Amino acid sequence: MSHARPEPEITSHKGARVPSPRDAVRGPEGTAGTEPLPAPHEGPSRPQRLPRLVTAIVFGLLCLAGFAIMANGLLGSVLVFFGEAVLSALMLTVVGVVGFWVLRRIRPVRSPSATFSFLALVWGMTAAVGLALVANDNLSAIWNTLGGLSFGGAWGAALTAPLNEELLKVIGVVLIAVIAPRVVRGPMDGFVIGSLVGLGFQLVEDFTYSMNVIAMQGGLDGTAAVVQTFLLRVVLTGLGSHWAMTAVAGTAVGLMVASGWRPGRRHGLRAALLLLTAIGVHWFFDSPIIEGFVGVLLKSLLAFLAAVIVYFVVRHTYRSRVRRALAEEGEELGMRRSAAMSLANRRGRRGELRHVAHPERPAVERRQERMVEFAEDRASEYRVPFRE
């Protein structure tokens, strides 16, 4: 990527609003004496294409393998308790749709790519779950064999799931960051893509639990078992579960991406702390410390709070940077500073559009979109991911 500072696309003298599409006609090739701005979606150079292609293939193969492992483990339960499985799947689909919408929506400025958001969800639902099944089975067996059944029963989950699951989930964010560098450019993107991976994992895990609970209740009244599982794992602990933990871990990947996978000591330490926080919160959740209803609530709340704190820190920094980038762009374009900065959020863009004549709105909207893209490009190039 060029380190040259982007030049203004046009030299507009409009003061207060998003430049009109008529100005934009003077366009990228436009004004004499100014260097055209590179298109925001630059294709990968040839040396970058191969690792992306290989990563995409690895991503696809691991998703297929994970799905096969998961299906093999669940098929028996689904066939025997088919009605209950359909009920559970329907209830979780509603949660999934709402969660998918909310988690994409919490990204400030713009929602992330729909395609890669979906792929993040798919990774969580297939590769992460399937690979975690294998890893967890084996590591649990190791604890049971080495420490005995009592030790394994008490501490096995805490010493198994956090390590295996957090790493296998966050690998999805790493792979997406390699396949689509523009989708994961920094901590904010890492948080959102991570949360979507976690959501996918959470949905399948909840489904698996509901099937297991039916068997653990003797195969009787499966509908009640499904509803109980839903209440426990979605209503009671859903807010502080996998989406939250992987969001925190994904932020660490975002930090690594922002430093070109070469973090200095400070950023490396922050990334490590975030990953350890995700693992630590998961460990506490699965540990036998503070059990019972209150314990479960407290643990879930802690996971939720960890994600919320990380979110607001990252969001504040990201919004500040985008607004500054927009202010710079606006200055270069001759826009009013407040008008340019207002494009940093969805409502501001809609507000600016209202000032434009109806026939011109689609063109202005496209122009807003480009400005925001450039601003996000610029913002992602500012040094120091967490502080201005």
Add this chain to the structure above:
Amino acid sequence: MVEESETLRHARPRGPRGGWFPLGIAAAVVAVLVGGWTAVNAALPDSTPVTSGHSMMIATGSGHEAKLSFDEGWELHPGSSTAGQQYRLSKGPVRVQVSVVDPPERTSETELWEGMREVVRVGDPSASLTDPRPVTSESGAEGLTGALHSNESIGTATLFPSPNGGFAVESTATSGESGADLADAEKLLQSIRFDRTTGGS
């Protein structure tokens, strides 16, 4: 501000770590977590012998605990067992799977058996249970038992509800296609007893 921001820019050292490095790290992590744990688990013994005469507490709840007493030759497979929930045991060709279930309140023995008919089909779609007959353990606990048939094995299924119905111990014992040597398994399952726990109801 523009000048100031210039000093903040140009920070990302784009280099050869753009793609292969994170992919390599991801592949290594998957290999360690999936292949590594599998290899370590495979290197460990699959089973541990259970001391003859040992009484193992397999379930507790609702003021009672369930115990099984072992004679010589039994082995526990800890990798396939979970304390308080599920135990896999073997003695020669005989395989015993013990599961602790928490049924809904006021579930009858017959209803438990009907539920068990479904649960055995989860692991093996060809598995089926015959109609049950009453069975009494050596300690006087009452339960149900019946034959288990599947394409792969022949065996028995047994269930014992805890005295107040808070939980039940369900077990299947198989021994290949012939169903021989099941007497040892039946003896083990007949050894079940439910004791009151301190402070229990």
